[in-house]
Amino acid sequence: MPSDTRANPKGNAMQSDAVPARAYQGASAKERARGRRQRLLDAAFVMLADDGWRQMTIDKLCRHAGLNKRYFYESFATLDDLAAAVVDDICEQLVAIAFDAARRANEAGRNVNELAHETLDVVVGFLLDDPRRARVLFTEVSDSPRAAAHRKNAIKGLASALAAYGHEHHQASGAHPVADVASALLVGGSIEVILSWLDGGVALTRQALIEDLAALWVCVGEGAVLAGKARAPQE
Incomplete structure (x- = not known):
């Protein structure tokens, strides 16, 4: 018995809800x-x-x-939608490997310095192993308003997740807005450093770049914790 088909507004055949789509190969x-x-x-x-x-x-x-x-x-629907989807695709991969690396380091009982180094080694490696990822994500989609908005939201989300992770890792109590500032500084600053390194503006080996970024992440993170604790009684 033939399938009941209806024409959609674009003129394509549309299968009835009662008839499952057939598999092909x-x-x-x-x-x-x-x-x-x-x-x-x-x-x-x-x-x-x-x-x-x-x-x-x-x-x-x-x-x-x-x-x-x-x-x-x-x-x-548009090329803008496609560019936004490309940004989302790269961001999803980046976030997934970042949190997987942090989880594995935590489960292995790494100290904060080792955790930062192992996580950044994976994250920076993802961007440097194929430099096109960093360039597409952080520079080439700037002319696409929708993609640029998705990128901005993704970076903001990553910074927020980092702040929440740091809050939990240091077992901080109460709200510490400085954690949000520190996270935005670390994520945004690291992006700029990576792009500068790719353009030859940072005279470091890849391993030294990762080591220095990890050291700075630890310093800023611990500084944010101290600042938050110092403000807590006053706030």
């Missing part, structure tokens, strides 16, 4: 759509790194991804 319709979306994200990442945001068009992107143009609109 072992993959369901949703899985194939996710695969096409990832191909677009991967192609956009390469194009942003190579040519920048201003050179990107939907036609170029689809040719690079080897997909029909209609598949772009299957996942994204």
Whole structure:
């Protein structure tokens, strides 16, 4: 018995809710759509790194991804939406490996200096092993308003998570706004240092860069704890 189909506003056939989408070569319709979306994200990442945001068009992107143009609109409404998704994709990977590294260091009983070094070794390594990640995330998407907003929110979220983690790690009681200031300083400052290092503006080896960043993270973190404790009685 043939499936009951209806035309959607774009003129494409839409299956009835009662009829499940058929699998094709072992993959369901949703899985194939996710695969096409990832191909677009991967192609956009390469194009942003190579040519920048201003050179990107939907036609170029689809040719690079080897997909029909209609598949772009299957996942994204505009190029701004795509650029924002690229930012989210990189940020999600970065946050996941950062917290996984911190968790493993904690479980291994590392002291604060070792924890900072091991976590930053993984995080900085993620950005430096493929420098395109840092450039796309922190520079190339600046001309895309939506992507820039997503990046800003991601950095803010990372700083907030760092503040919460530091609060828990040091078993601080009460609210300490200085922790938010310290976290924003560490995240934002580290980004600028990494970009400067990639451009040759910081004359350090990669390992020395990580060691110095870790040392500064510990100093700023412990300083924030002391400042918070000193203010607590007054506040």
